[in-house]
Amino acid sequence: MHKRGEYETGNKRILWKLILNFLLIGFFLGILFIYWFGIFNKTNFGSKGNSNFNPSNLTTRMQFYENMRYADSRISYKIEDCPLQKENDIKFAFEILENKTPLEFYSVDKNEEISVTCDSHVKLDGGLFIAGEGGPTNITKSGNFNLISKGKILLLRDSECKTPNIAIHELLHALGFEHSPNPRNIMYNISNCQQEIGEDTINLLNVLYSIPSRPDLVLENVSALVHGRYVDANLSIRNNGLINAKKSSVEFYVDDEYVKSFEVRELAPGYGISIELTNIQTSDLNINKLRFILNYPDEELDKKNNEIELKNID
Ligand SMILES: [Zn+2]
Structure with missing residues (x-):
């Protein structure tokens, strides 16, 4: 039992000790507070x-x-x-x-x-x-x-x-x-x-994500060499889209006349294949224009990149 008077009349050292203890407890509580609310929220x-x-x-x-x-x-x-x-x-x-x-x-x-x-x-x-x-x-x-x-x-x-x-x-x-x-x-x-x-x-x-989830086949790197009635050509087909492209085909035309077509296997997005064609025979002796058309049976992101035309620059 402590009476109020005891503190006032008692040893001042006890009072100071109490104040010090109180400050110390406050200090530790403060540290704990910073720890929980300071560091933990960061x-x-x-x-x-x-x-x-x-x-x-x-x-x-x-x-x-x-x-x-x-x-x-x-x-x-x-x-x-x-x-x-x-x-x-x-x-x-x-x-x-x-x-x-x-x-x-x-x-x-x-x-x-x-x-x-x-x-x-x-x-x-x-x-x-x-x-x-x-x-x-x-x-x-x-x-x-x-x-x-x-x-x-x-x-x-x-x-x-x-x-x-x-x-x-x-x-x-x-x-x-x-x-x-x-x-x-x-x-x-x-x-x-x-x-x-x-x-x-x-x-x-x-x-x-407003862009539809579609493939996008593209014809790239097309080059050709004409010798007489024969054509050598290189081209690559790439899927620049978001999902797998099914099988497709490329048709080859010489001066607007169909010559042949070839099948392109399924392509995963980001993947492509190169095709080399050698000695394709045509009935044309004066070749001016070569055209490759990529046929994809389904929707793509862009259909405009499915055709390439090469013209004789001589
Ligand atoms: Zn982060």
């Missing part, structure tokens, strides 16, 4: 799988490479080894992007495009906690696109925000987006709850 994002990307223009570029996208606006995913909260976080992140862009995410049991995994182990980078990792893991250059066929998301920390900021950040990495230098952007490398998805990010996703 979590660093790793970006595994991107270490070999060579940034060339950090100020205007948003993606690791130009025009990165998946083949279709419907992207498959599989979530593995995730506790309920993280599973909900990534599903909520899918939903948020679905509401703002043409993207749709659907769950599959195997051969998923985006693999989502979780780990409760703490990872550090430069004294900061890594919140997660994400990025494309398989990219093919196809025409103007850098086609992503596989992406990966690793969620390490739960999001403490109303919106699942960490999951959105890693999902955008998996969609090809780089870090933003703007601290208010969700792609900034240190997370906080006030960050938002950039308007430019949404715009780019809208532009990229």
